[in-house]
Amino acid sequence: MWFDLMSPFETDFPFFNEMGPFRSALESWFADSFNRDVRASSANRFPLVNIGETEQEFRIYVFAPGVDQKDLSVEIKEGLLTITGKRTTTTEKDIKESTIYRQERFNGEFLRTLSLPDSVDPDAITGQAKNGVITLILPKKAALQPKRVEVRAA
Amino acid sequence: MTQQQLSARGKPASTTAERAQPVTRREPTMLLPPVDIRETGEAILIEADMPGVSPDSLKVEIADERLTLEGTLAVDLPESMTSVDADLRGSHYQRQFTLGRQAIDPERIHAELKNGVLRVSLQKRESHRARRIPITS
Numbered sequence: 001m002w003f004d005l006m007s008p009f010e011t012d013f014p015f016f017n018e019m020g021p022f023r024s025a026l027e028s029w030f031a032d033s034f035n036r037d038v039r040a041s042s043a044n045r046f047p048l049v050n051i052g053e054t055e056q057e058f059r060i061y062v063f064a065p066g067v068d069q070k071d072l073s074v075e076i077k078e079g080l081l082t083i084t085g086k087r088t089t090t091t092e093k094d095i096k097e098s099t100i101y102r103q104e105r106f107n108g109e110f111l112r113t114l115s116l117p118d119s120v121d122p123d124a125i126t127g128q129a130k131n132g133v134i135t136l137i138l139p140k141k142a143a144l145q146p147k148r149v150e151v152r153a154a
Numbered sequence: 155m156t157q158q159q160l161s162a163r164g165k166p167a168s169t170t171a172e173r174a175q176p177v178t179r180r181e182p183t184m185l186l187p188p189v190d191i192r193e194t195g196e197a198i199l200i201e202a203d204m205p206g207v208s209p210d211s212l213k214v215e216i217a218d219e220r221l222t223l224e225g226t227l228a229v230d231l232p233e234s235m236t237s238v239d240a241d242l243r244g245s246h247y248q249r250q251f252t253l254g255r256q257a258i259d260p261e262r263i264h265a266e267l268k269n270g271v272l273r274v275s276l277q278k279r280e281s282h283r284a285r286r287i288p289i290t291s
Contacts, residue, residue: 048241052236061229063241064270065204065271066269098193101192102191105188132205133205
């Protein structure tokens with residue numbers, strides 16, 4: 001495929017001045033030594049996912065910028081949570097009508113699978129989307145949540 | 155295609171004790187948003203993935219031929235949450251580009267943030283636009 005032939009570091013933006021190539025090399029060194037480079041992982045890993053836990057629930061933050069609601073599906077089956085969808089960042093028209101200098105953003109279909117711990121109640125999972133982040137809330141089963149014992153005066 | 159174990163059981167205390175990512179740290183790790191850059195006859199178009207950035211935390215600035223894209227990743231994190239796993243570590247996005255002074259009209263830069271994607275269009279000056287040359291026979 002055409003896109004695969006393009007490495008973000010071999011081409012450069014022609015409107016960059018002579019510092020351009022240096023800057024871009026510097027940027028990639030920086031990425032390796034100091035930063036967690038989002039670009040490196042996004043090439044074959046999309047969407048990125050962060051997971052957190054409280055006593056009551058797990059939360060999965062799915063970073064899916066520019067993915068239309070209709071192109072995304074989250075399914076739970078047999079203890080597996082599957083996120084599938086597609087994102088089109090470059091159309092045939094773009095290729096025909098413009099010159100592409102960099103293409104680092106994920107383009108195409110994606111699938112990620114997470115195995116759920118037994119403590120999650122699969123029927124109680126909810127989700128909401130904001131600013132390209134989908135937050136999935138996975139409540140733990142009621143029996144496994146910490147309980148407060150009420151002590152009444154006799 | 156990846157499969158991960160969501161369970162936090164068996165993790166060393168040091169990792170579960172960490173606050174869930176992304177969070178605001180004292181020294182934030184810089185995130186480099188992936189970008190697509192293309193040029194049409196009239197403009198340079200830059201698209202950057204910046205999920206979790208709201209319009210009021212976004213900064214698009216041009217100074218000294220340098221275009222800076224900056225934003226803060228913010229999601230709703232419960233107070234007592236601990237991190238189980240994080241692909242994205244950090245909360246501050248930043249990326250800079252150097253632009254040719256002659257080509258871009260600094261008065262005609264347009265930026266739009268939608269669903270976590272920033273689109274910046276930089277209109278070229280008249281002198282740098284594609285034009286059709288009339289051929290007389």
